[in-house]
Amino acid sequence: MTFLSDRVNRIPPSGIRVFFDLVLSSKGIISLGVGEPDFLTPWNIRDEAIYRVEKGFTTYTSNKGLEELRGAISHYLKQQFSIAYDKHEILITSGVSEAVDLVFRSFINPNDEIILPEPSYVCYRPLIDLCDGKAVPLDTSLTDFIPRASDIEALVTKNTKAILLSYPNNPTGQSIPPSEVSKIADIAVKHNLLIITDEIYADLSFDSFQSIASIPNMKNHIIYLNGFSKAHSMTGWRIGYVCANEEYIEAMNKIHQYSALCAPTLSQYAAVEACQNSSDEVQKMRQSYLERARYFTKMMNDVGLTTIMPSGGLYCFTSIQSLSMSSLSFAEKLLKEYQVAVVPGNVFGESGEGYFRACIATDFNELKIAAKKIQEFVTEHD
Template sequence: MNSNVNRIELSGIRKFSNKVAKVPGAISLTLGQPDFPVPKRVKEAMIEALEQGKTVYTSNAGLVELREEISKYLESFGISYDKEEICITVGGSEALFTVFTTLIDRGEKVLIPTPAYPAYENGVKLVGGEVVNYKLNEDFSLNISYLEEAILKSGAKYLLLSFPTNPTGAILEKTQLNALKDLILRYDLMVITDEIYSALCYDEYHSIAQLQELKDRVIFIGGFSKIFSMTGLRLGYFCVNKKLMDDFMKVHQYNVSCATSISQYGAYVGLRECLRDVEYMKSEFLRRRDYVYGRLKAMNFEVNLPKGAFYIFPSIKKFNMTSEEFCELLLEKKKVACVPGSAFGAGGEGFMRISYCYSDKELERALDLIEEFIKEI
C-alpha cells in the first residue's frame, strides 16, 4: 500500500452520514447537499446535450463557452481570469487534488486552517506534503498574527484559504485583505483559495483573488455543486495564471481527460439563465440560518452567526464529552445525526457541525430533539 494512504483516514463527515442508514427514522443534518432541485434550465440543457449526442470528450480544459461564462461570472465578483486561465474539473475535489499534485513535492509544508474541510489536510498528505495548521480567532475568522506565527515556525511556502468556510460559515473581512496581501508578499507564499461557497455569502464578499497584483501567486478553486445544487453531477474548476496552466493541465489530463460533457452544457446554461434561482436559494438559506442560530442561542449554546455557506458550528465543550461522543449519543438517544467537530481537524474538537440545507420541517424537528437531548444530559 502506498505509505501516503496510511497517513489519512476516511471522512468523518461520511462516517456519520453513513450511520443514518442504520438508524430507522433518523434525521440527518450531516451532508452539504442543498435540498433544492437542479434549476429547470440546467436539467433541460443536459437532456438536450444527451439527445444531441454531445457525449464525446471535450477539450481537456473544458468547453470554451463554459470557460468564457465562468470568466464573466467571476468578473462580477471583481476576479479576473480569462478563458485560457480556467480548467473545468470533475468537481471541486478534483480541482483541489490536481492543484496539490501539481504544486507540492514530498515533504513540502502547507499552511491549513483548523478547523477546516478535511479534504485539505488529507489531500496534502496523500501527495506527500506536510500539514502545518494555523489557528483562527474565536469566531473562526482569520487571525493574521496566528498565521504569521505559523509561517515563521514552519517556513511553509503554500497557504490554503477557504471563504466562506466549511464548517464554520466564516468569511474573509475587508479589513483583513491588505494585511493578508502584505503577509503573502513578505513571505513569498503561493495561495490556494477554495471558494466553492462564494455564491452563498450573506455579508459583503471579499477574496484574495480580487487583488490583481497577487494573480501570479493565487490559484482559485470554484464549482457548481452548491450554486446549482448539482453535487452528484461533479463539476468544478480552477483558475491559474496562464503561464502556469500547462503544468496543471498535465495532471488534470492524465487523471480524468476532461469533465463530464453533459454537466458542462448544463452549467453553461445555468450561468447564463439561472442566477435568479441561486439568489432565491441563498435567501432561503439565510432565513434558515437565522432560525437555526436563534434556536441554538435559546438553548444556551455558545455559537457564532455564520456569514456564508450553510453550516453552523456550535460549541459543545460544556457537556464534558468529546465531539464524537456527543454526536454518537445524540444519534443513539434522539436519532439526530450531526458531524463531530473532530472531523474537521484539531481545531474542531469541542464543536459539532449542523448543516441547515435541509427542509424547514426537518430542521424544526431535529432542533426540538436536540433541545430534549441537552435537557436530559
C-alpha cells in the same frame, strides 16, 4: 506483505467511519449531517443537459474544458466577485475535489508546508500528505473561526509554500473580513507564498463577500478554486474549476489531461446554462438558507449552545462545550436518544472538538423538530 503502497497506507483510517456507518444504517432519523443543498438543480440547467443528450453532445471536450464554459465562467467571476481571469486562465475539473488534488500535485514538493486554518473541510490534509507535503494547522477557534494574518505569519517558516483558505468555510460558515483578507495577501507577497483559495460557498454568502483573488496584481500568488455544486445545487454533476495564471494552468493541465482527460461533457454544457441563466434561482436558494441559518442559530443560542451566525454556506457550527462531553459522544447520544444526526466537529480538525456541524439545508419542518430535540437534549444533559 501488502500490495498497497506506502503512500496510501500513510492515510490514517477515518476515526469517524463507525459513527458515519451508524448514521447511514439508521432509519427514521432526521439528519442534519448532510453535506449538500436540499434543492434540486434548477430545471433550466437540467433541461439544457437533456437537450444536449438528445442532440448527441456526448464526446470528449478539450482537456481544459469547453471554451464556451470557460468564457462564461470568466464573465461570471467578473460580474459576481470582480475577479479577472481570462478563459485561457481557467481549467474545468471534475468537481473542486479534483482541482484541489491537481493544485497540490502541481505545487507541493516533499516537505513543503501548507498553512491550513482549521476547522476545515476534510480533503485537504490527506491530499497534502499524498504529495509528501506537510499541513500546518492554524487553530481558529479562539478567533471566531477567522484566521488572523498575524497568526498565519507566525507559522511561516523557510519551508512554507502556501496558505490554504476555504471561506466561506465548511464547517464554520465564517468568512474573512476584507481588511484581514488584504493583510493575508500582503503576507503572501512579503514571504513569497502561494495562496490557494477554495471559494465553493462564495456564491452563498449572505453578506457581501470579498475574494482574495479580486485584489489586483496578485495573480502570481493566487490559485482560485470554485465550482457549481453548492450554489447551483449541482453536486452530482461534478463540475469545478481552477483559475490561475497561464503558466500554472498549463502545469495543472499536464496532470489533468492524463488523470481525468476532461470533466463530464454534459455537465459542462449544463454549467454554461448555470452561469448564464440562474441568478434568480441562486438568489432564492441563498435567501432560504439565510432564513434557516438564522433560525437554527437562534434556537441553539437560546438554549446556551453558542453558535456564531454563519456568513454564508449551508452549515451552522455549534459549540457543545457547556455540556462537558466530546463531539463524538454528543453526536452518538443525540442519534441514539433523539434520532437526530449531526457531524461531530472533530472531523474537521482538532480545533473542531467541542462543536458539531448542522446542515441547515434541511426541510424547515424537519429542521425545527431537530432543533427542538437538540434543545431537549441540552435540558436533559445540562
